[in-house]
Amino acid sequence: MKKQLLVLSVGMLALASCQSSGQKSAGVEADSASLKAINDSAFAKHIAVLASDDFEGRKPFTAGETKTINYLKGEFEKLGLKPGNGNSYFQQVPMVDIKSTPAGAMAIKGATGSLSLKYLDDFVAATRHVTNQVKVENSEMVFAGYGIVAPEYKWNDYEGLDVKGKTVVVLVNDPGFSDSTLFKGKTMTYYGRWTYKFEEAARQGATGIIIIHDTAPASYPWSVVRSGWSKSKLYLDSKDNNRSRALMEGWITQEVAKDLFKMAGKSEDLMKQAGKPGFKPVDLGLKVSLTINNAIKKSVSNNVVAVLPGTKRANEYLIYSGHWDHLGKGEAINGDSIYNGAVDNATGTAALLLLADAFKKAKHQPERSILFIALTGEEQGLLGSEYYASHPLVPVNKTVADINIDAMEASGMTKDIVVVGYGQSELEDYLAEAAKKQERVVAKDPNPSAGSYFRSDHFNFAKVGIPALYTGNGINNVKHGEAWGKAQQEDYTKNRYHAPADNFEPAKWDFSGMVADLRLLFEVGYRLSNESTFPGWKEGSEFKAIRAKSMK
Incomplete structure (x- = not known):
């Protein structure tokens, strides 16, 4: 992979504290060591493993699940994160296949x-x-x-x-x-x-x-x-x-x-x-x-949960989520029956590991705890997040927010980053401020009729009142323009989404957009992890009243 994909201006990507509700985020800035942890080679390393045929499409209840959750557990351990469920990195999710x-x-x-x-x-x-x-x-x-x-x-x-x-x-x-x-x-x-x-x-x-x-x-x-x-x-x-x-x-x-x-x-x-x-x-x-x-077949699947304890307010939690599962093996298309799910969602699963590394390398460690949850059963109806929402491992009223990562496309840097469900929470304002530092803008979902806000795991966190941020890939490609960017997304939906063709092809992937987007999500989370205030839902959101009730 070409190293020039990582060449982004230090000034453009410098992370700084920002104003929220009239209060500063403790005057803490993320350092270069944290930013450098989010790079193309780190992405490629994890995606190559998670999207390999050896992992059999990562379907729950299969050998692919066993390999996936043990890989994640091992990587979280290497990073020095603690188990997120007592002494275990796993939260069992009872299911029927x-x-x-x-x-x-x-x-x-x-x-x-x-x-x-x-x-x-x-x-x-x-x-x-x-x-x-x-x-x-x-x-x-x-x-x-x-x-x-x-x-x-x-x-x-x-x-x-x-x-x-x-x-x-x-x-x-x-x-x-x-x-x-x-x-x-x-x-x-x-x-x-x-x-x-x-x-x-x-x-x-x-x-x-x-x-x-x-x-x-x-x-x-x-x-x-x-x-x-x-x-x-x-x-x-x-x-x-x-x-x-x-x-x-x-x-x-x-x-x-x-x-x-x-x-x-x-x-x-x-x-x-x-x-x-x-x-x-x-x-x-x-x-x-x-x-x-x-x-x-009745059995249990597993959410994989790791935690980085906060230094001052360890009883308050920020969650980063992404689903590790995909569709496993199924009907062969062009001779391929393994649904590897490289974009959906080996990218988001790898992102959790990169974020964990970035937080661990921060000179000023987060004051709030960071919970990293790789969720099961998203492809089967958001099952892992539904189970977590009804069996939370940390109190809902002590959970600051959920930042969910699902399907990061590798078509390069864009001038925009999409907020799915735009207008719902103050988290999008945090994102907008961070995007300015990359000379980028926050955009509304270009295809709101697809109902994407209800199609990924953040939705179950929102349903219990936790402010949730879910971003999508931008369209206005820096090198090729908006029409080209839109065509790339349409091609993915038509030819690779939920198909065996969703494979990892490192020679064709341009990681620059993924790296930039994940650095934005790191900045948002880093700011939240060092604030004392809680972000809220905006007026008109159907989740605002639920949050208010849970915080009493």
Whole structure:
């Protein structure tokens, strides 16, 4: 790797204390030793290991997990960090692994004909029920628009609808995607996430739920859905064996949806009408049947947790998080069946180790404690962070903030750095001040309709009130411009995201942007670690009241 990728002006990257709420951050500046710990060769060293075929795609419950968590434990020990969970570097996360395999085609019948859908090509489906087999037999199908119940937006797609025993068919995203006057416009709300739609269908008592895939509002192609659902899926272990969830959860392609509406004698225009206030669910006059066989394994996965104790306020904690897991082995694409996850998220996992090294090398050690958490099960639904949030190792009201790192792209230095969920917390103001020192700017998420704020682990910290910062890769590339930078991100999403092609290719990677971004996140954390004040949520944030309640 070319050393010139590291050549950034000392003046540009000098870290300094800044003003927060009228108070100085103890007049402490990070030194060059800390900055030098964050470099391209250190990144490459760890990514090469974590994204190697030997780690088998880092899926929980596999030999890849064992290798990954032991590697992280060993590296944290080498750095002199202490175990973050008593005497252990591990926090066990009870999970159940379910490999759901449809016994045959999904059969849909109506008065005018039938459809026989092919698994993976036309549909995907699974069950969370911890049982060997489930059967959905002649379940009536109802089109329930977006499948949303949102009182604050005066929206209820289930109003007057009894879905017990029925299968609801719903659209991805929320109405704001097609009408900027609704919900939060192009900025997806949690109501637009597929996870929410499954949760709401279960609350309504539906037997099944099928989401209609559409690339633009989903923000990813069918291939991502296909690859994700071709493998076993992990869930947190529950006392009721997930019987409270719908019997069947799945997706169909846009093409199948059109055929389905046609067979039902309904216009495709129903999908547009669903985005208008007052839309009422429509009985499709169709019935669906599917048998799903399960292979079940209960076990525990692990969050890896290390701590650097603070020198003055050790009972107050700043968290850096990033998920170590990826998708393991799955359907082969171009002969490759190992989903190495080099960008997603060997980069973020490596970043935790670089940050730990940087803090250890600081001449003025942080006054607050720093907790580094490599989380499990993010790819399975943010499971490791969900478990941590409900079983925190340090008090929530003593947790200053979470800085989450997920998927750092290696396409070079940018003039901007993106704040996902812009406008949520004061942490973005810290970032903006740090960015000025690199002559860079903070930018809003260029694709807020993708719902990225709800798609990484920081979200579970936010849900319990902890201010959370999640940054994305900038677009305005210093060397090649904005259009080029955007094209790189689109290419990654289309060709490598959640695919075996997400490999570490050191000859092609430009680390300069990753190094600069991580130094920014170090500066933000270093400032927070030496302050006596707590950052807060901004007015209008749905998490502000939760934080206020927890701090009493």
